Amino acid sequence: MNSSRIMKLLGLIAGVAALNILILSPGLLGVEIGGESVLETASGITLLVMSLLVLLYGSYILLFKSPAAAPVKDIRTHEDYMAALNRYRNTKGLKKDISLALDQLERLEKKNSSLSDILGQRFNQTELSYRKFQSVIEEVRQLFYLNIRGILNKLGVFDPSEFSSFTSERKPTQLSSRLVQEKTALHNEYLAYVSGYLEANEEILLKLDKLLLEISLLDSTDYKDIENMPCMQEMDALIKQTKFYKQ
Incomplete structure (x- = not known):
């Protein structure tokens, strides 16, 4: 894997991590897993699942899928x-x-x-x-x-x-x-x-x-x-x- 793909993968991981921290950190957006609100818990779990799927799909594209051939x-x-x-x-x-x-x-x-x-x-x-x-x-x-x-x-x-x-x-x-x-x-x-x-x-x-x-x-x-x-x-x-x- 070339350096460009490595940087893109690291950027994807950092972006997903930053989004989760922003949304799930107490005192920021107020979404809390295991709190009193069932809606907040469901939203938090959904966010984590979606984040995992994004990371898995992004990693597959960057690590295993061949880039489109240039003309x-x-x-x-x-x-x-x-x-x-x-x-x-x-x-x-x-x-x-x-x-x-x-x-x-x-x-x-x-x-x-x-x-x-x-x-x-x-x-x-x-x-x-x-x-x-x-x-x-x-x-x-x-x-x-x-x-x-x-x-x-x-x-x-x-x-x-x-x-x-x-x-x-x-x-x-x-x-x-x-x-x-x-x-x-x-x-x-x-x-x-x-x-x-x-x-x-x-x-x-x-x-x-x-x-x-x-x-x-x-x-x-x-x-x-x-x-x-x-x-x-x-x-x-x-x-x-x-x-x-x-x-």
């Missing part, structure tokens, strides 16, 4: 992508793919941190070479997130429970075999797209590893030498190819 178009940050993928983490038939996608996101952050460190050691941030590296790395990162967005778009077509039903050995007996086969083929086609995006991102991570090695072995900081680095050329080609397909 893919509204996803912006690394954390947003992690949260969106986690919605499918325990879905039967998707566990391995989602686990790999989450692992790739974590590795991307680590590699980005390592690249920032080594670039800071080798170059001044005002140098043209430094800006060239950073520009290419950032564009490749955006390609990586674009692939994650593609995964989420494909998964968003189905409810998570539908993926589980497709992988179950028990198929709906009320459907014809032809319809079941067509639905299964469509499901498998979507999973093939997911696998393709994961493979593309694994390739991006491999290129970032190669870039780390090439930077660490770089003898010259001349801009022209950097442009001729094999990995930089590979990344430039990947970026240009992706832009071509997006047009």
